[in-house]
Amino acid sequence: MQKLVIVLLVVFGGLTFTSAQNIQSPSEFLGYEIGTQFSRHHQVVDYYKSVANTLPNQVKLEEYGKTNERRSLFLAYISSEANIKNLETIRENNLKNTGILEGTPTSTDIAIVWLSYNVHGNEASSTEASMLTLYKLLTERKDLLENTVVIIDPCINPDGRDRYVNWYNETASQPYDIDRKASEHNEPWPGGRPNHYLFDLNRDWAWATQVETQTRLEVYNKWMPHIHVDFHEQGINEPYYFAPAAEPFHEIISDWQRDFQTEIGKNHAKHFDAEGWLFFTRERFDLFYPSYGDTYPTYMGAIGMTYEQGGHGMAGLGILNDEGHVLTLIERLTHHTTAGLSTVEIASKNAKQLNIEFAKFFNNSNLKYKSYVVKGNADKLKSLKVLLNKHDITFENSNASKVTGYNYATGQQGSMSITSDAMVVHTNQPKGKMVKVLFEPNAKLTDSLTYDITAWSVPYAYGLDAIASSTKVSSSKLMERKALQTLTDTYGYVSKWNSLEDAQFLAELLKENFRVRFTEKPFTSAGNKFERGSLIITKGDNQHIEKFVAKLNTIAQNHVQPLTQINTGFSQKTPDIGSPDIKLVNKQKIAVLSGKGTSSLSYGEIWHFFEQQLNYPITSINTDNFSRTNLDKFNVLIIPNGYYGSVLTDDNMKKLKDWARSGGKVIAIDGALRSFAGKDGFSLKVKDSEDDEKKENLTAYADRERENSNNFITGAIFKTKVDKTHPMAFGYGDDYFTLKLGTSAYSLLESGYNVAHLDNAKVYSGFAGKEALKNLDQTLVFGEERMGSGSFIYMVDNTLFRSFWENGKLFLVNSIFFVNNNAYEL
Numbered sequence: 001m002q003k004l005v006i007v008l009l010v011v012f013g014g015l016t017f018t019s020a021q022n023i024q025s026p027s028e029f030l031g032y033e034i035g036t037q038f039s040r041h042h043q044v045v046d047y048y049k050s051v052a053n054t055l056p057n058q059v060k061l062e063e064y065g066k067t068n069e070r071r072s073l074f075l076a077y078i079s080s081e082a083n084i085k086n087l088e089t090i091r092e093n094n095l096k097n098t099g100i101l102e103g104t105p106t107s108t109d110i111a112i113v114w115l116s117y118n119v120h121g122n123e124a125s126s127t128e129a130s131m132l133t134l135y136k137l138l139t140e141r142k143d144l145l146e147n148t149v150v151i152i153d154p155c156i157n158p159d160g161r162d163r164y165v166n167w168y169n170e171t172a173s174q175p176y177d178i179d180r181k182a183s184e185h186n187e188p189w190p191g192g193r194p195n196h197y198l199f200d201l202n203r204d205w206a207w208a209t210q211v212e213t214q215t216r217l218e219v220y221n222k223w224m225p226h227i228h229v230d231f232h233e234q235g236i237n238e239p240y241y242f243a244p245a246a247e248p249f250h251e252i253i254s255d256w257q258r259d260f261q262t263e264i265g266k267n268h269a270k271h272f273d274a275e276g277w278l279f280f281t282r283e284r285f286d287l288f289y290p291s292y293g294d295t296y297p298t299y300m301g302a303i304g305m306t307y308e309q310g311g312h313g314m315a316g317l318g319i320l321n322d323e324g325h326v327l328t329l330i331e332r333l334t335h336h337t338t339a340g341l342s343t344v345e346i347a348s349k350n351a352k353q354l355n356i357e358f359a360k361f362f363n364n365s366n367l368k369y370k371s372y373v374v375k376g377n378a379d380k381l382k383s384l385k386v387l388l389n390k391h392d393i394t395f396e397n398s399n400a401s402k403v404t405g406y407n408y409a410t411g412q413q414g415s416m417s418i419t420s421d422a423m424v425v426h427t428n429q430p431k432g433k434m435v436k437v438l439f440e441p442n443a444k445l446t447d448s449l450t451y452d453i454t455a456w457s458v459p460y461a462y463g464l465d466a467i468a469s470s471t472k473v474s475s476s477k478l479m480e481r482k483a484l485q486t487l488t489d490t491y492g493y494v495s496k497w498n499s500l501e502d503a504q505f506l507a508e509l510l511k512e513n514f515r516v517r518f519t520e521k522p523f524t525s526a527g528n529k530f531e532r533g534s535l536i537i538t539k540g541d542n543q544h545i546e547k548f549v550a551k552l553n554t555i556a557q558n559h560v561q562p563l564t565q566i567n568t569g570f571s572q573k574t575p576d577i578g579s580p581d582i583k584l585v586n587k588q589k590i591a592v593l594s595g596k597g598t599s600s601l602s603y604g605e606i607w608h609f610f611e612q613q614l615n616y617p618i619t620s621i622n623t624d625n626f627s628r629t630n631l632d633k634f635n636v637l638i639i640p641n642g643y644y645g646s647v648l649t650d651d652n653m654k655k656l657k658d659w660a661r662s663g664g665k666v667i668a669i670d671g672a673l674r675s676f677a678g679k680d681g682f683s684l685k686v687k688d689s690e691d692d693e694k695k696e697n698l699t700a701y702a703d704r705e706r707e708n709s710n711n712f713i714t715g716a717i718f719k720t721k722v723d724k725t726h727p728m729a730f731g732y733g734d735d736y737f738t739l740k741l742g743t744s745a746y747s748l749l750e751s752g753y754n755v756a757h758l759d760n761a762k763v764y765s766g767f768a769g770k771e772a773l774k775n776l777d778q779t780l781v782f783g784e785e786r787m788g789s790g791s792f793i794y795m796v797d798n799t800l801f802r803s804f805w806e807n808g809k810l811f812l813v814n815s816i817f818f819v820n821n822n823a824y825e826l
């Protein structure tokens, strides 16, 4: 029966008006006027399926992944029948046009426009708009599809969006209440903006730490669209924002990309003017940090843009704004629909030119640095390769023995000797501009007023030595890593300790009830020197494990973890294996604060780290329940970034200190340190800036914002001095590059351990205002202070920020398993 219907559609499609007459509008399908209710994700999926079933020759759906909560991530490909029939050829032609695929394209006159909706779950109008946009493209504006392939991602973040929509649906009055004090306009913690693990997916494009991003990038890189739009919402008093974007623009953005943003903006203005709608351009939303839905596509050659409608999680179905206007969902989605259609319209008008200019972007012969050479720990190199693979960036092994250029470790010109396992990444490859963006030691900032962090250079983030070379470094195809040796029955096995992979190996051993030791002092055995933190697994310790050697071998192979076999506990250089300096790693029961007061981002980073990266269990304790929680069941309490004024009351503070005195360990991150600084019993102190004397400020009103930037640090990279003998720093060297996110400064601990500190506040990468820098010399970065038999561990810089600063993660693991390693039973 179905076949017959399709045949009839094909036959009659050309004869009658159009087959598009048969598709239902969103309102017809959903059973309510679009914009009068929020549609849940399954309804959105059903609408797209219904349209694709009705017009299979013009709409193809592709599920590209599932979210953490098992919702469908999918794309709709929309075009003319001829183009849809030819879809794979169009895709290949596009990649050939850029050099990503070899060969000559058979034609390049089709524009490819990718529209991404609702990356922030509570900016919920745009997914509704996506349905109306789909419908209008297939009915009123199907002329545009003759030379355009439109790819619609109706919802990048369905978990977050459904969190918002379900909450709104259960909270809102009928009819909706426009008073902004009403519950329906005030979302509870954590809000619908982030994904399941509370990550902001619009900060995740470059790092791809989240499953939504990882699966999306696989399809994105197969297609490489010419235009990408990320639909958002801003505050209820702002009207509408569209391209062109604000300064700073990253320097690799081409003149064509800038100019065409203006063309697009003017086309939108024409449609908005016709309706008398307000909008603004060229302000606020810049193009610099590479992990957004506008910058990432831009650095991949597209015209990448953010559109912002007034609304956001506050707006609901209708709200009275400051200008006395009732802003409705209908209005919000209508604006987004208009901007989306206008984007396709201007793309269609310029399809040929878009292809020509797109191809030019991929010529990378003029970049200053020709090769980035990176060396260091094999695990860290491996995790950098994982990142590069996500972006289809190629890399090779070095043939040179010495390279010269900009040395990341010193921040100066210099040279570095290398062996064949050093990694070389050339910029003369199709993704060369993204290589530059990710690797360059210091991105050129044309304006200090930016929306986000200004430094992210990956050699620093991954803890690797690197040289940026302005001549091409000789290299050859990558060698495979050697297979691991199979373990044989002997006295014990030693593992190095300096990467997250080592920590994952430890976590699995603990899960399987292995007894593992770690050394607090270097020792030599079997001719090898083992550094502090090395793990020792002896047969004697593990007699409770059946088939111990075979099981250890399996775990080591799974983790590609090389182990050194030792046949005696008598070390060539002490300590011996039975020494008090070689201690058992005690399993730790870890609690983490969540809920009101905690930064949902920081909590989410911790949650994701333990659940998805370390694979070690944690218990989340809501701040509302903190006073009722028996802490004696835990060894470690992690307090994420946040504001704990109402949580850490006098009673709760006493409870925390008593628990610490009896052996508990508190790990405080970033803003959580404020709860302890200057408080009774703590040596942690805020370092106040010295020139606090009041100056009469004669800065003009118009210049205040810029003047203020002297006091900012917007994500800049500094070199810290490390006490590598402290267990928190096991696995690190004398220096560690840290990403500083703000100006918070704490004095060095007088009674406690300064594990990492800023000696002099030289900026290696990124922007730091001159006033802010003055206060940073001799300040704490990581430290520990003892209280009774327990500890407070301070992490001034959040090493889990957006989960991309790979090299900082071991500090947290060390804090849990090695620092003040109490052996008490629960």
Ligand SMILES: [Zn+2]
Binding pocket: 120, 123, 202, 231, 232, 233
């Ligand atoms: Zn947004």
